[in-house]
Amino acid sequence: MLNNRSEVDLDLVFQALADRTRRAIVARLCEGPASVSELAKPFPMSLPAIVQHLQVLETSGLVSSEKIGRVRTCSVVPATVRLAESWLGARRSVGERRLDRLEAFLATQPEPKPESHERPPTIPPRSTP
Amino acid sequence: MLNNRSEVDLDLVFQALADRTRRAIVARLCEGPASVSELAKPFPMSLPAIVQHLQVLETSGLVSSEKIGRVRTCSVVPATVRLAESWLGARRSVGERRLDRLEAFLATQPEPKPESHERPPTIPPRSTP
DNA sequence: ACGATTGTTAAGCACATACTTAAGTATTCG
DNA sequence: CGAATACTTAAGTATGTGCTTAACAATCGT
Structure with missing residues (x-):
């Protein structure tokens, strides 16, 4: 039922989060709502690129937005x-x-023989043959 | 510093999680280590496809693996x-x-007495769970 | 009404992803 | 040894992603 739906959603949510720019946008929106061009300002890319990122975020459910006049205001969706x-x-x-x-x-x-159990991510485990 | 590195890692981590099959593999590995073919069994795709998913997971740091004899044993990396x-x-x-x-x-x-006809707030005070 | 602001749409391009099949390499077992 | 097991590698393909530029609204201030 909603299990399937959650799984589909998670695809979109994690995919949306798998981009540095989009994570920065989410982080910015966690400080409060912002307009599209306000969101675009910090980034060295075109405004349509940001709009596309926002579409990804909105499709995933991480961000919602409402257009009033000519300005679209975006907010984070905490539930997502x-x-x-x-x-x-x-x-x-x-x-x-x-x-x-x-x-x-x-x-x-x-015998409590100490073994390392937490390693940095990219380092392979020490082999103990 | 390590901020930059974390950001790069997060790209890979969220990207790795943005796939239903890979999330299922992670979930399975959270129950305990498993071999490649053991991991492949539940899925309707070829074994090389699973190996590719495991490479993505391992590159992201979510999974580590060690080959002993002819069997590669995979485990989750909780820190990631x-x-x-x-x-x-x-x-x-x-x-x-x-x-x-x-x-x-x-x-x-x-006074929560609404006498102005300003636009009401678009976000209600209490969020839906 | 005019021009500036704010955003949208469309097309295209380079590269990445998620598979496939086919063939190869070790390793273990009878 | 020889066959089965457990991956591994390579190559191909269809689709998706992250941008770009160019052109097009819609709305606001004057």
Whole structure:
């Protein structure tokens, strides 16, 4: 039902967030609503490019906008930010459950041989053969 | 500094998450490590396609893997999941600060008697959950 | 009414993505 | 050894993305 819809939405939401410019726009809108040209000002690209980014953001549901007169005012949609955040939170909590189980297991072991468990992302794990 | 690097990483992380199949792989790996063909089993696509998805995930830092013998074992990298989550959390908290400010402002308004026919606020005081 | 401001639409281009099939490489097992 | 297993690599293809420039509204101040 809404599971399917959420999945579709998440595609669009994460896709929208997968761009530095769009993340900057979202960050800016979190400080308060802004017009299109106001949003465009910091970026070294054409205004139509920004409009396209805004379309992506609006299609994803991260941003909403309303045009009054000749100025379109954009705002962030917190619920959508929360949607993405909660997907990640759900994954993390599962991982932590697992980590808890691992720790519980290690607590039963007599020799606490320290192993690194958190590495920087791009560095491959040390092989322990 | 590391800000720049984080931004670059976030591009890759959100891009990696912007695909239903890859999110399902991450979700599966949050339950525990798995081999490539084990990961491929639920999906109606070729094994090379899954390998390509895994490369995207590994490049993003969301997944790490190690090959032992002929089987490659993949695991999730919780720190990277947290990286994405915390970016969203930071945005959300800014938005909530704003909402707090709005609510504080509304609290200072003595008479909610609407005698002006100004355009009513487009965003209601309390957001829908 | 005129011109400046603010945004929109359309077309096009270079490059990236999500697959496919086909063929190859190790590694394990009988 | 030889066959099955578990990937890996390469090449091709269709579609999507992130821009650009050019031309076109609509609205506002004077």
